[in-house]
Amino acid sequence: MKSLKEFTIPFVGLKIGKHHFEYDIEQSFFEHFEYEDFNDVKVNVDLVLEKKSTLLELHFKISGWVNVHCDLTNEPYNQDIENDFDLVVKFGDEYNDENIDLLILPHGSYEVNIQQYIYELIILAVPIKRIHPGVEDGTLDSEILKKLEELSPKLKEDETKVELEDMDPRWNTLKKLLTDK
Structure with a gap:
């Protein structure tokens, strides 16, 4: 060069x-x-x-x-x-x-x-x-950002509620054994 x-x-x-x-x-x-x-x-x-x-x-x-x-x-x-x-x-x-x-x-x-x-x-x-910088402070209005938010995974709080509802009740008695020490 x-x-x-x-x-x-x-x-x-x-x-x-x-x-x-x-x-x-x-x-x-x-x-x-x-x-x-x-x-x-x-x-x-x-x-x-x-x-x-x-x-x-x-x-x-x-x-x-x-x-x-x-x-x-x-x-x-x-x-x-x-x-x-x-x-x-x-x-x-x-x-x-x-x-x-x-x-x-x-x-x-x-x-x-x-x-x-x-x-x-x-x-x-x-x-x-x-x-x-508009992405970090939320001021940027973009189609790509809207699509990313739409496709992003759900929050963990929603996942834990679903897991508790789907859990077999027989496991609850086993979990009590762990906490009864």
Whole structure:
């Protein structure tokens, strides 16, 4: 996959200390990754890069929303997301990104691309089960919800009444033995 130029940070020309970067992520970013679960995206990425003499520390913080479909009703809604992540970039003999929060770049590298980290940070911020807020508070009026309520199993109280009525009376005397201890 071709890397996007705006997410490549040339750290060679930066002074030692903290440097701030901001990115506005929209739907076109996810089209580049061919990710189609989001209908629309509006996420702000705040990145603080702290350059030290032997390594780089990157602190990502994201906030915003993604428009997704509800798992119960398939209604689209805006899911608020927030997440943060710390990444340490060290220098070594060869490229290595096997550790989650440690990236090793070869000696002589002059830039780091962060688009994959932003992509994963946003994807992981979205809950596994996506439920429309209107479902939780009862304000969403949907045909699917009405059908789900109609087909849902009855409450346990109704089941216990049916079980007591269908029970053979001979079992009642045996149950008394259990309570007479």
